[in-house]
Amino acid sequence: MFNLSLHGDPYPQQPGHLQLSWLDRMGERVRLAWMRHKQVNGWVLGRMAKRVLKAQTERESMTPEALREDLQRLTLALRRDGLEDALVEQAFAHVRLTAQRVLGMAHFPVQLKGGYIMLMGYLAEMDTGEGKTLTATLPAATAALAGFTVHVVTVNEYLARRDAQLMTPLYRALGVTTGVVTESMDSDEKQLGYRANVVYCTSKTLVFDYLRDRIQLGERMKPMAMAFDALVGGGRGQVMLQGLQYAIVDEADSIFVDEARTPLIISAPSKDASELAFLHTAWSLSQQLQQGQDYTLSGEEPPRITEAGSAQLAQLCVDLPPVWQGQHRREEAVAQALTAQHSFDRDVHYIIRDDKVMVVDETTGRVMPDRAWERGLQQLIEIKEGVAVTPPKETLAKISFQLFFRRFLRLSGMSGTCREVGGEIAEVYGLGVVRVAPNRPSKRKNLPIALYAWRAQADAAVVQAVRRCHMLGQPVLVGTRSIAASELLSQSFSEAGLPHRVLNAKQDQEENTIIAEAGYKGGITIATNMAGRGTDIKLSKEVQACGGLHVILTERHDNRRVDRQLAGRCARQGDPGSWQEILSLEDELTQKFLPLLGRTLRAWLALMPHFFLARWLGMVYYRWAQSYADRGHRRVRRQLMKTDFQLRQSLSFTGEME
Ligand SMILES: Nc1ncnc2c1ncn2[C@@H]1O[C@H](COP(=O)(O)OP(=O)(O)OP(=O)(O)O)[C@@H](O)[C@H]1O
Numbered sequence: 001m002f003n004l005s006l007h008g009d010p011y012p013q014q015p016g017h018l019q020l021s022w023l024d025r026m027g028e029r030v031r032l033a034w035m036r037h038k039q040v041n042g043w044v045l046g047r048m049a050k051r052v053l054k055a056q057t058e059r060e061s062m063t064p065e066a067l068r069e070d071l072q073r074l075t076l077a078l079r080r081d082g083l084e085d086a087l088v089e090q091a092f093a094h095v096r097l098t099a100q101r102v103l104g105m106a107h108f109p110v111q112l113k114g115g116y117i118m119l120m121g122y123l124a125e126m127d128t129g130e131g132k133t134l135t136a137t138l139p140a141a142t143a144a145l146a147g148f149t150v151h152v153v154t155v156n157e158y159l160a161r162r163d164a165q166l167m168t169p170l171y172r173a174l175g176v177t178t179g180v181v182t183e184s185m186d187s188d189e190k191q192l193g194y195r196a197n198v199v200y201c202t203s204k205t206l207v208f209d210y211l212r213d214r215i216q217l218g219e220r221m222k223p224m225a226m227a228f229d230a231l232v233g234g235g236r237g238q239v240m241l242q243g244l245q246y247a248i249v250d251e252a253d254s255i256f257v258d259e260a261r262t263p264l265i266i267s268a269p270s271k272d273a274s275e276l277a278f279l280h281t282a283w284s285l286s287q288q289l290q291q292g293q294d295y296t297l298s299g300e301e302p303p304r305i306t307e308a309g310s311a312q313l314a315q316l317c318v319d320l321p322p323v324w325q326g327q328h329r330r331e332e333a334v335a336q337a338l339t340a341q342h343s344f345d346r347d348v349h350y351i352i353r354d355d356k357v358m359v360v361d362e363t364t365g366r367v368m369p370d371r372a373w374e375r376g377l378q379q380l381i382e383i384k385e386g387v388a389v390t391p392p393k394e395t396l397a398k399i400s401f402q403l404f405f406r407r408f409l410r411l412s413g414m415s416g417t418c419r420e421v422g423g424e425i426a427e428v429y430g431l432g433v434v435r436v437a438p439n440r441p442s443k444r445k446n447l448p449i450a451l452y453a454w455r456a457q458a459d460a461a462v463v464q465a466v467r468r469c470h471m472l473g474q475p476v477l478v479g480t481r482s483i484a485a486s487e488l489l490s491q492s493f494s495e496a497g498l499p500h501r502v503l504n505a506k507q508d509q510e511e512n513t514i515i516a517e518a519g520y521k522g523g524i525t526i527a528t529n530m531a532g533r534g535t536d537i538k539l540s541k542e543v544q545a546c547g548g549l550h551v552i553l554t555e556r557h558d559n560r561r562v563d564r565q566l567a568g569r570c571a572r573q574g575d576p577g578s579w580q581e582i583l584s585l586e587d588e589l590t591q592k593f594l595p596l597l598g599r600t601l602r603a604w605l606a607l608m609p610h611f612f613l614a615r616w617l618g619m620v621y622y623r624w625a626q627s628y629a630d631r632g633h634r635r636v637r638r639q640l641m642k643t644d645f646q647l648r649q650s651l652s653f654t655g656e657m658e
Helices: 022-039 042-060 064-081 085-102 109-119 137-145 157-173 187-194 203-221 223-232 252-261 274-286 307-316 327-342 377-385 401-405 422-429 455-472 483-495 511-517 541-545 560-567 588-592 595-607 612-654
Strands: 123-125 150-154 178-181 198-202 246-250 264-269 350-353 356-361 366-368 393-399 410-415 433-435 443-446 450-452 476-479 501-503 524-527 549-553 576-584
Touching: 022 422, 042 085, 042 109, 064 085, 064 137, 085 109, 085 137, 085 157, 109 123, 109 137, 109 410, 123 422, 137 150, 137 157, 137 198, 137 246, 150 157, 150 203, 157 178, 157 198, 178 187, 178 203, 187 198, 187 203, 198 203, 203 252, 203 264, 203 393, 203 401, 246 252, 252 401, 252 410, 252 422, 252 560, 252 612, 274 327, 274 377, 307 327, 327 377, 356 377, 393 401, 401 422, 401 612, 422 433, 422 612, 450 455, 450 612, 455 476, 455 483, 455 549, 455 576, 483 501, 483 524, 501 511, 511 524, 549 560, 560 612, 588 595, 588 612, 595 612
Parallel strands: 123 410, 123 433, 150 198, 150 246, 178 198, 246 410, 443 576, 450 576, 476 524, 476 549, 501 524, 549 576
Antiparallel strands: 264 393, 350 356, 356 366
C-alpha cells in the first residue's frame, strides 16, 4: 500500500532534490532495488492480478444500480483510507469491467500488473504494442477515484488527444472527468482542462504551464501564502495546474532522457534594442571567415575559432562599437553565428512556414510553432534564411525536466524501450524500472541488416524492397530521419511508379488519415519520427495473411531506442510483421564521428560490396558512431543537471526562483 497526502495544500508538490554525489546515486539505486523487490515482485503481482479477476467476477452479475453503489462505496473508502491494496484491487476490477463493457477491451493480466506497478510509483517496461494506453487507465482512474489529480503525460499532442478521446468513455462511465490540454489553447481553456480528474497533456506544455504558474504566483507559491490565498479566495485565480500530484509518463525514456537535454525556458521580448543589431553584425562577421583557416568544425562540437580566425576578427572589429572590442564576447557571438550556419539545417532541424523559422523536434519529428532557440540562435538562423527576424528574448523562468518531474508527489511511467537507460532514470528521477512480460510472444521477423557504401545505393534497395512488398499486398512503413530525406525518397518512389503517402512536419494536416490507411493492403507510407513512438497502425484483415506490416528503417538515429520504437510499429499484439534496416555509410551518424575512418570503410565497401569483412567492419563502425552519439547526449544531460543544481543553490541564497 502507499498513500499520498495532500494535507489540504492548494498546490501540492515536492521541493525536488537532485542527487549528484556518487554515494547518493549508489544509495538511490540500492534503495530502489530493495523497494522494488518488496513491493512489486512476481508473486505480489500474480496474486494481485488473480484477486482483481475474482473481484471482477463477483461484480459481473450485479445490477447497474448495485454496481454504481459499490463504486460509490469504494470511492469513499479510497478517499478515507487511501490506496490500500484491497481497495486498489476492487478499483482495478471496476475499471476492467467497465472497459470490457464500454470499450469492448478487457485489460489482460499483464496489463493489470503494469497498472499496479505504475500506481506503486515505478516505471513499467512493456513492449511496444502491448496496450499501454489502456493499461494507464488502471492507475489513472484509481488515483482519480481516490481524489488525486492525475497527469497522463505524453510526447506529442497527437497522442495526448488520441488517448484522451479513446479512453474518455471509460473514465466517464466511472464518474471520472478527463481533460486535454494543448499548447494552442488560451489560459482559460487550459485552466478548464487542468481542473479535470485525469489530464492528458504533453510534457512540454505541462512544464511551461507550471513555469507560468510560478511566474504568476511568484513568492505566493509558498504553501503558507497559498493556503492564505485559498482561504481568502484570491491568488489562485489565474493559476492553471492543481499542483503536481500524480503523473503517469508515457514514452518515459523519451521524456525523461531524450527531451531532458535542454532546459525549458519562458521568455519575453528583450527591452534591449541593440541586441538585434549585435546579432546582425555577428552574422556578417562570421561570413567573412574561412572554414579550415579561421575556424574548424568537428562532429557535434561547436565551431572552434582558430588563432588565425581570432586575429582576423580582431582586425575586422577595430572600427566597431565598444561591445565588439572584448575578445571573449565577440568570438562567442561569431561562434554562435557559425553554429547557425553549419549545425542547423533547413528541413532537418527547422522548416520555413509562413515566412517564419519553425523548430522541428528531432525526437518526435514534429513542428513546435511556439518554440525558439535561445541565446540569439533563433535570430541568427532567421538572418541566415532571410526571413523576418523576431525580437531577441530574455529569460523569465527556467527549469529542467529532471528537476520538474521530481516535484511530483508520485511519479510513474511506462515505455517499451527503457532498458538501456533504467540506471539513469533510477538515479535522476528515483524511479525503478519493472519489466512486464508480453501478453503474447512477438511474431516480428527481423530481416538481416543491409549496409551500402552510398545513400543512393541504399535508396535503390529501399525502392526494390518496397516494390516486392507492394506486389504481395503487404503494407510498408518507411522511416526516415529527416524531412529532407523523406522528400528525397518520395521522389524516388514517384519515379519508380510506387503510389505512396508522406507524413512529415511539413505535411502533418492529414496525420490521422495517413496513419489510419497505413495498414491497408499494399499501402506505402514514408514517415519521419512522426510515425514512431506511440503510433498505432491498425491492420486490415487481409493484411494478416500477407505477413502484416513491413517496416524499413533507412537511417539510424542518435540512440537505438528510437530505432526500436520504429520497429515496434509492426507485429503488435501478436500480429505478424517484419523489420528491416537498409543503411549506408553516407548516413548522418557516420559523417559526424571519425569521418576519415568512415570514408575509408566506405571506399572499401564500394569496391567490394559483397565482401563479408567490409560489410561487417562497416556495421561495427556504424554501431560505434551511434553509441558515441548516445554517450555524448548523456554527458550533456549530466552537465545540465549539474548546472541546474548549482543554479538552484545560488538562487536559494538570493531568495529567487529558478
Ligand atoms: N486488452 C486489450 N484487448 C484488446 N486489444 C487491446 C488491449 N489492449 C490494447 N489493445 C490494442 O492494442 C493496440 C496497441 O495498443 P497501444 O497503442 O496502447 O500500445 P502501446 O503499448 O502504447 O504501444 P507503443 O509502445 O507503440 O506506444 C491497440 O490497437 C489497442 O486497441
